[in-house]
Amino acid sequence: MKRYVMAIDLRRCVGCQTCTAACKTTNATPPGVQWRRVLDLESGEFPDVRRSFVPVACMHCANPPCEEVCPTTATKKRADGLVTIDYDICIGCANCIMACPYEARSIQHEARYAYGDQPMASEAARFDPDRLGVATKCTFCKDRIDLAARTGQVPGRDPEVTPACVNACISGAMHFGDLEDAASNVSQLLAQTEHFRMHEELGTEPSVYYIWDRK
């Protein structure tokens, strides 16, 4: 059994949004839809001020509230930990959006393009009408994980089967891998560091770990 997780080292993240942009081009999300982004969170008062940069996206919870409330079973949790949406089944009721405490999901009702009413060639090539009117979110680049299952490559180690955001991250903040494998990069990293998960008190068991200090 595998459990794919992401470990994000907040000590490294500089909030540059490279992952945001990489996700947008890889997954061809329309303007305004960000399956992932980096929060720029200021706290404190002058002059004792902090800014923290926190990449957020679907947390692929082990106990996903979105899956529980989905009336159609479009949202499912896979055995390997990925929370998926079947665009052919989803009715776009948005109940999952209300259930998700991570603001990870959105619904786009109409086609939108970066420059006006017409798609650029790059947008036209990637346009997917199935994504209109249904909930969409970060997939952990599901196709790549599925490819790994076929090829035997290791997500998190082999770029071809690693989520685009992790590949793109320039600060080395983002890591991906199998938590059930004690030798995986994420297991090792999490063993050496202090970390938390977002809104743990809600019992969602997220698969995204935030590293904030060494052990």
Add this chain to the structure above:
Amino acid sequence: MSQAKTVKHVPTFCYNCVSGPDFMKVKVEDGVATEVEPNFDAEDVHPARGRVCVKAYGLVQKTYNPNRIRTPMKRTNPKKGRDEDPGFVPISWDEALDLVAAKLKDIRARGLRDAAGQPRVAVSLGHGGTPANYLGTFPALLSAWGPIDYSFGSGQGVKCVHSEHLYGEFWHRGFTVAGDTPNARYVIAVGANVDVTGGPCAVLRHADARVRGYKRVQVEPHLTVTGACSAEWVPIRPKTDPAFLFALIHVLVREHGLAQLDLPFLRDRTASPYLVGPDGLYLRDADSDKPLLWDEASGKAVAHDTPGVVPAVAGRYRVARAASVDADQARREYADVEGATAYEMLSAHIAKYTPEWAETICDVPAATIRRIAEEYLEAASIGATIEIEGQTLPLRPVAVTLGKSVNNGWGAYECCWARTVLAVLVGALENPGGLVGTTVRLNRPQDNRHLSVKPGEDGFMVQYFNPTDKEHWQTEPATRNLHQTLVPIVGHNAAWSQALGPTQLAWMFQNERPAGWDMPTPNFPDLWIVYRSNPAISFWDTKNLAATAARFPYMVAFAYTVDETSHMADLLLPEATDLESTQMIRIGGTKYMEQFWDHKGVVLRQSAVEPQGDARDFTWITTELAKRSGLLTPYVEALNRGVSGVAPLKGEGYDFSLDPTQEPVPEKVWDAVCRAASVTISEGREELGLDWFKEHGFYAVPMSRLEWYLTPTMERQGLRYELPYQERLLRVGRELGNRLHEHKMNWWDEQLSEYTALPEWHDVPARWVRNLEKAGATAADFPFWLLTTKSMQYHAGGNAGIALMREVALNVRGHTGVIMNAKTAAGLGIREGDRIEVRSHIGATYGKAALVQGIRPDTLVIIGQFDHWATPVAKDLDLPSLNTIAPMTLDLTDATGSGADIVRVAVRRVDAEAKAAA
């Protein structure tokens, strides 16, 4: 999503900003570029492990942006101006090229220089030399042409780290200066916003350093991304950085003293032991004119290069006989004169700059300053060593890095000097862990700092200052920015010297000259060529600058979209952009920012997709222009010499040179460049053609990490760094003053005051206050400082019109308008998102208030350079810009010809109508 029939992953590079080049691949599906991806083939070669920053992900949109100019266009409205519709109409390439060729031929017939002796052709290239990585073989045509004026800057000189470029290169061949982050333990970053501007390489290295446990202290008026990612933020009052740095030196020198500093380094690698006489000049051997030092072994003053001496670093000594050499070789002879060592001079000079004094200037507690100095000293671990490739070198893991507006404009000389002295005091200059230069641009060769080091005068490395002696001083400036006339240190040895001159002077003096101008009156250039440059947005006083540009007789813009500068153009030429064209450049060796590599070689940018519309590869355009203007042979000969390429096309054991009588197709040019490059880099082992590079993208060989550090080279040559005492600058300044005053020109006197051997604190911020008062305004009416800061999402590369960048940039604080302190705003009745006016004494700019805690109450910050009115998309952003309201004036120009992005402003809440009325 339908499945693509063919999918390619094309290796290429991004060099949109000075932090490049970075490796990437472009995913091309059925001939359409759809994604940008890291190039993991380069993971072990590229310091950023094959990754590009956020900007590169906008290149797909940049390619297919419907607002692109897709065909050559000519102006039909002869009137030029912001309010004039240029009436651009499409024309054929034939017509466009013939128009330019006719201009060139006409100019050639009339003479390459005009009546004032200045080039008739001017070329403006944008951001930090990066256009060179996109303009194909155009440099070969420029080389074939002859004299060209690069004076009309788009911000270089004032928007770059100008003083660092000049003094860094002077002191330690560090055109750009960085900490040796891979080994760093303690970094004091004074405004250096490296996590935004340093590219993936710096971001990764600093992230590694954070996890390793280094400490970075960010000294800056507002909490930038880099400040956020630092261990400590010190919100210093704007432009008081010299005082802060002086106080650090004070703590080291006066409170800790020589015993705790790196005595061997100061003694052997610097001019600290050189004796300074009563006239402030070096005491020299009366016979040889060599600087003297005090030999502790023999107890007497001897020439600095006397074998076996043990120089005294501190102290004052009586010298029986000596001489000094002043400006214009004026000699003074001394007998029984007291000489203080240069270090002693420093020690005496810095005595008054206590942390308590600095507190009153900088608004930083003395205790904080003292603690930072002590942490720096402790982290320097003087005496420690590190083994690199079998060699034992000192390990001094501390650095002071400087940011834009700290290291340019008034006060920047002081800052650059102080931070280099701080490195010198602990032996961290050009040693592992310490402060290192990353490239040279004012010396040759560009790709090897070590080869640029040769013995020069007085035991220092050679310098190529512009002459200031009576015979050679340039009384009739060869360029419109007067770089050889006014700025000795910028030199004339390398191609970059001219562009590093005072570029705002070129703009200012087109309109009016200062009283007492005793030089030929400059003329507009007959032909102005602009590429990847938009000075009407990126310089200062942009409204007036655009109006000046509108008066230029003929402007050719290689234009991606219409913008605020090309709005004035006579001809627009669409070039194939980043993903559509081919070019090979060097990697490794030397680069800007923190791009010191473990490999060197070449990387190819290639046409991943066909150009949009009728856009053409720059090399094709250039070759056509060369042919049509009768310059084909010299152009091809320049190519053969290696101009535009990375190596001569003919060398020892190889010959890929092109026939100068034949017009070469671009593929043939780049194939020859590929072969010459691979043969030279592999030292003859491999010959790889364009097809190989198209598949593999790059070729690299290992580079020794020892190449990162200059000190071993200095040691081998027995040279000293020209620090801490600036005797040469003092002399040169006096000599320049003599020349100017002989011509009754006193308008540069304020700048001459910067030529000091040991910089003093002069109320730097007050210069801006005086400037507005001189203009008739009242200082109290403009109570705030306005600064700028860079945005990784927009920074360079013409990204203001890229929708994706807009979208993702909005996730980063401050990208909506004017960053201001929330408490200050509350006092002014300004709420988040309110529309506000930021007004200086020359104008106003408008935007939404973005309230934060992480900024000083007396400071406002506007990110980037906006306020567009012609560039599609960008003009709808409704974002403000400092450039609109920052004056361009001689008063705010320092001795190097630079200025800084800072202006006094007033701020108030306005509504939409007020803006319309304005």
Add this chain to the structure above:
Amino acid sequence: MSTQLPQSPDRISPRQQGNWDWRAASNFIAGGSGGGLLLWSALIALQGGDVRLLQAAGLALIAAGLTCVWFEIGRPWRALNTFRHFGSSWMTREASVAPLLFASGLLALWSGEALPAITTGVLGLAFLYAQARILAADKGIPAWRHPRCRPLVVATGLTEGAGLLACASVVAPALWPVAWLLALLAGVRLLAWQRYLAALNQDGAPAGALKALHRIDAEFRWGGNAVPAVLALLALATATPLLAAAAGALAVIAGWRCKYTLVCRAAYTQGFALPKLPVRGRGKSGAGVKPGWNDISRRVAA
């Protein structure tokens, strides 16, 4: 050519959800009232009354609510997929109750018998309960997932049902004694509201949600519950159907406004929080942050 330029929102602090607008709110408003009305109609039917008009109104309300939702969902022609997740989705369960409820309701209308009326009433209650559970399961909306939101939603549905009955006494004066039920339920609802609000204050909630709820607090307490309760008691004391109807109308309007507020004004998202701030190099961590939440919760987070 126009390019849609995104504007910067504060997307860290909780914000009012934007996916369920008045159409979704209408389902909770009309469906809840309809469910309550059907339940109380069943009680009257049990006593032998002819409640077919009331049942018709209840069914119509529920149908109207569902229709509104149908117009809101992204893929209306796939609406039948709603029935696929009975195992855990209260939306499926709500939807599953609906056909039974309409079948039973139509049978009751057609037959006028008590049994189908009672079945319809029970299904009406189930529908109402399912709605409360839909909100409760939405972990992304703190104001909904709070355990005291569920009783409030049920209580208001029941109160509105009683209120509608009371309103009906204008045309069917025989119904005025229902005022005692209305008075009782208004009291219960008031209690549920106060307990809900107090607990949200205590346990922490997005500041915006609390603000939205507090904005209607006084009005809901007094105008929506206390006054109707008193009017209902007065109606009982004076046997005045008009007073009962007025009480009912107030109670219904207040309930609707309350639910509209819950869905369209107080439905703030969770937002983001950091229990620990990252350590940068040799710096220190800092106190946790939970932007956009009220002070109590911020202290809890710290």
